[in-house]
Amino acid sequence: MVSSPASSTTDPVSDGPAFSPLYQQIKTLITRSLQAGEWRPGELIPSEVELAARYKVSQGTVRKAIDALADENLVVRRQGKGTFVATHSEQKIQFRFLRLMSDDGETGNVTRRVIDCRRLRAPADVSRALELKAGDPVVEVRRVMHFRGVPVVLDDIWLPGNLFKGLTGERLAEYRGPMYGMFETEFGVRMIRAEEQLRAVAADATASELLQVAQGAPLLSVERLSRTYDDKPVELRRGLYNTEAHYYRNELS
Amino acid sequence: MVSSPASSTTDPVSDGPAFSPLYQQIKTLITRSLQAGEWRPGELIPSEVELAARYKVSQGTVRKAIDALADENLVVRRQGKGTFVATHSEQKIQFRFLRLMSDDGETGNVTRRVIDCRRLRAPADVSRALELKAGDPVVEVRRVMHFRGVPVVLDDIWLPGNLFKGLTGERLAEYRGPMYGMFETEFGVRMIRAEEQLRAVAADATASELLQVAQGAPLLSVERLSRTYDDKPVELRRGLYNTEAHYYRNELS
DNA sequence: GAGTGGTCTAGACCACTGA
DNA sequence: CAGTGGTCTAGACCACTCG
Numbered sequence: 001m002v003s004s005p006a007s008s009t010t011d012p013v014s015d016g017p018a019f020s021p022l023y024q025q026i027k028t029l030i031t032r033s034l035q036a037g038e039w040r041p042g043e044l045i046p047s048e049v050e051l052a053a054r055y056k057v058s059q060g061t062v063r064k065a066i067d068a069l070a071d072e073n074l075v076v077r078r079q080g081k082g083t084f085v086a087t088h089s090e091q092k093i094q095f096r097f098l099r100l101m102s103d104d105g106e107t108g109n110v111t112r113r114v115i116d117c118r119r120l121r122a123p124a125d126v127s128r129a130l131e132l133k134a135g136d137p138v139v140e141v142r143r144v145m146h147f148r149g150v151p152v153v154l155d156d157i158w159l160p161g162n163l164f165k166g167l168t169g170e171r172l173a174e175y176r177g178p179m180y181g182m183f184e185t186e187f188g189v190r191m192i193r194a195e196e197q198l199r200a201v202a203a204d205a206t207a208s209e210l211l212q213v214a215q216g217a218p219l220l221s222v223e224r225l226s227r228t229y230d231d232k233p234v235e236l237r238r239g240l241y242n243t244e245a246h247y248y249r250n251e252l253s
Numbered sequence: 254m255v256s257s258p259a260s261s262t263t264d265p266v267s268d269g270p271a272f273s274p275l276y277q278q279i280k281t282l283i284t285r286s287l288q289a290g291e292w293r294p295g296e297l298i299p300s301e302v303e304l305a306a307r308y309k310v311s312q313g314t315v316r317k318a319i320d321a322l323a324d325e326n327l328v329v330r331r332q333g334k335g336t337f338v339a340t341h342s343e344q345k346i347q348f349r350f351l352r353l354m355s356d357d358g359e360t361g362n363v364t365r366r367v368i369d370c371r372r373l374r375a376p377a378d379v380s381r382a383l384e385l386k387a388g389d390p391v392v393e394v395r396r397v398m399h400f401r402g403v404p405v406v407l408d409d410i411w412l413p414g415n416l417f418k419g420l421t422g423e424r425l426a427e428y429r430g431p432m433y434g435m436f437e438t439e440f441g442v443r444m445i446r447a448e449e450q451l452r453a454v455a456a457d458a459t460a461s462e463l464l465q466v467a468q469g470a471p472l473l474s475v476e477r478l479s480r481t482y483d484d485k486p487v488e489l490r491r492g493l494y495n496t497e498a499h500y501y502r503n504e505l506s
Numbered sequence: 507g508a509g510t511g512g513t514c515t516a517g518a519c520c521a522c523t524g525a
Numbered sequence: 526c527a528g529t530g531g532t533c534t535a536g537a538c539c540a541c542t543c544g
Contacts, residue, residue, distance in 0.1 A: 019540075021513055047529060058515045063530085071324075073506060079530050080522035097505055101450075193506040197354075199496035200453035200471035218453035218471035224505075243452035250503060252350055252477075253326060253446040272521080274532055300510060311534045316511085332511045333541035 026055055026065040034074060034085060035229040041087035041184050045075065048083075074192065074229075088191070089181035097180065097194065100153065100246050108148040112179070115210070116142040117169030119161055126158045129225055129236045137161030141172065144210055151211050152246055158236045163189055189234055194226040198248070201240070211242050220248060279308055279318035287327060287338060288482040294340035294437050298328065301336075327445065327482075341444070342434035350433065350447065353406065353499050361401040365432070368463070369395040370422030372414055379411045382478055382489045390414030394425065397463055404464050405499055411489045416442050442487055447479040451501070454493070464495045473501060 030051070039045045048066065052059045066083055069075040073096070076084045086093065101107060122130065122138040130138070138158045145153040157179075159167070164187055175182045184190045199221045208215040219240045226235040241248065283304070292298045301319065305312040319336055322328040326349070329337045339346065354360060375383065375391040383391070391411045398406040410432075412420070417440055428435045437443045452474040461468040472493045479488040494501065 023513075049529090060516085061514060064513085066530095077530065078523085080524080080528080082523095082529060099505075193504065196503040196505065198451060198473065198501040198503065200473040200494075201496075202471050216469070218455050220451065220453040220473070241453075243454075248451040250449040250451065251446065252352075252449065276532075302510090313535085314533060317532085319511095330511065331542090333509080333543080335510060 022057060023061045023064040023068070026051075026057060026062060027068050029055065030065060030069060031074070031229060037188060039085050041085045041190060042089070043085050044082045045085060072192075087181070088178055088184055094178055097191070098178075099248050099250065100147075100241060101249050102147065103245050103247065109146075111146045111149075112143055113146065114141065114143045114169050114172045116140070117167070117172060122158070126236055130158065130160055130233050132160060139164050139167050141169075143172070147246065150245075152242050154207055154210050154240045156238045160234060163187060163234060190228055191226040191235060192228055194224050194235075196225075197223045199223075203240070207240050211240065213242055213244075217242075219243070222248070275310060276314045276317040276321070279304075279310060279315060280321050282308065283318060283322060284327065284482060290441060292338050294338045294443060295342070296338050297335045298338060325445075340434070341431055341437055347431055350444070351431075352501050352503065353400075353494060354502050355400065356498050356500065362399075364399045364402075365396055366399065367394065367396045367422050367425045369393070370420070370425060375411070379489055383411065383413055383486050385413060392417050392420050394422075396425075400499065403498075405495050407460055407463050407493045409491045413487060416440060416487060443481055444479040444488065445481055447477050447488075449478075450476045452476075456493070460493050464493065466495055466497075470495075472496070475501070 030045075033039065045051075046054070048059050048062045051062045051066075055062065066075060066077070070077050070083075073086055073093075076086050078084065088094070088097075095107075098110075118140050119137055120140055121135045122132050124134065126132075126138060127134055127136060132138070138161050141155075141157040141159070143155050143157070144151050145155070164183075167187070171186070172179070172182070175186075180191050200218050201221045203211065203213050203215055203217045203219050205215060207213070207219060208217070211219070213219070220243050222237075222239040222241060224235070224237040224239070225233050226237070228234045283298075286292065298304075299307070301312050301315050304315045304319075308315065319328060319330070323330050323336075326339055326346075329339050331337065341347070341350075348360075351363075371393050372390055373393055374388045375385050377387065379385075379391060380387055380389060385391070391414050394408075394410040394412070396408050396410070397404050398408070417436075420440070424439070425432070425435070428439075433444050453471050454474045456464065456466050456468055456470045456472050458468060460466070460472060461470070464472070466472070473496050475490075475492040475494060477488070477490040477492070478486050479490070481487045
């Protein structure tokens with residue numbers, strides 16, 4: 001294994017060789033393999049002993065690297081079976097990114113309706129957020145999510161056009177299940193983490209119509225920037241949530 | 254060290270002896286000491302070797318227990334110095350519970366003004382949330398937070414009267430810094446984790462006056478239930494945030 | 507330099523899964 | 526039963542802090 005200093009995503013850019021522990025370097029190597037698609041979402045990755053042999057380190061060091069990856073939800077450990085690449089196409093993981101709950105606890109059936117899907121040159125604010133060049137192509141999607149048949153969420157979504165070639169409203173419409181699941185299986189783009197900015201806003205004409213609320217009614221605005229393995233932004237999403245009978249849940253610790 | 258199964262907070266109540274690893278048991282013991290005040294917020298706890306000797310386990314096992322406590326923010330590790338009990342009276346930790354950011358990045362000066370503070374018998378919804386008996390005493394606080402002199406947050410707060418004997422509006426008003434810091438130093442009550450429910454609502458007459466916004470203006474409603482070491486609820490808080498120039502930030506991963 | 511937490515190793519044993 | 530991850534130990538060495 002390399003013993004010279006390796007750069008880490010969290011290392012300061014300042015002076016000094018910036019010591020990086022072995023397990024961090026291993027973690028980086030495994031992450032690269034995940035990013036390169038050596039093991040795909042849902043698949044089994046090599047066992048700890050195998051990886052230890054591959055990288056010429058002890059099993060304990062590999063273990064610590066995988067522990068960190070599991071903490072970040074990049075990977076899921078299953079005792080007796082092995083370690084699997086995390087996937088959005090799993091019942092259990094879905095509500096990690098969809099934090100809306102019904103007041104009565106039951107979330108009920110979720111259905112998604114695509115209102116619009118088009119390709120265009122990125123508006124200034126979108127290209128800035130997605131770190132694209134001005135005028136780069138983006139896919140713009142508008143969709144409504146229904147909970148038990150009632151429209152609750154209106155999403156406007158922008159995706160880098162170069163990463164989502166061939167994405168159309170039809171393909172979106174015919175896909176069952178969460179969008180992020182489709183993105184990872186159909187386009188090889190996996191959303192890893194996201195930052196959200198929440199605000200209360202008044203419903204405009206469009207929102208009023210699509211969410212069936214009065215104009216000016218208070219809506220929860222959720223602006224999300226999603227990133228993939230290397231922290232590159234790959235989705236900008238502006239959501240409007242009707243919180244009459246639902247709430248956005250959050251845990252602080 | 255005990256070798257028989259020990260109950261953990263996350264153990265299922267189902268059948269079986271429910272195997273609990275040693276480091277979990279150690280973690281529970283350390284948590285009990287924290288709760289009992291053996292080491293107070295901000296103080297140094299015994300070194301890993303000392304604790305290993307005390308509990309008759311290896312240093313590695315103590316290490317894993319402390320790692321878990323550090324992950325939960327109960328404790329802070331400082332290489333070369335030791336491990337410290339986490340405290341809310343620290344610049345660094347303040348924005349763990351206050352997630353409001355200014356649009357321009359700078360949060361600026363935060364000031365707090367107590368509008369009202371009184372003792373009363375808990376209303377039904379409050380006593381239910383705080384798991385009190387109907388009619389138990391609570392302290393009710395109303396306060397406004399100003400960012401750079403502008404009122405942005407209106408909080409209504411309820412605290413179990415038995416835990417906060419002697420809390421008055423005067424004592425609150427004269428205290429500088431975050432409320433949770435005062436709670437831990439003055440009343441020995443430490444907020445560990447909290448669940449929040451976010452909604453968009455319309456400003457009523459009171460909010461409109463105290464936050465200087467139009468009646469009916471959209472406000473972000475944040476209902477928070479805070480818990481202490483043993484997961485007992487110790488605070489219910491209903492906040493109204495003016496998100497004209499601020500947003501509630503959240504990270505998903 | 508002594509004391510702290512942080513890393514790395516090697517080996518033993520345990521708990522769980524599935525053929 | 527073999528193979529996986531999970532726990533626990535003991536010891537060596539490193540990085541950091543402070544007197």
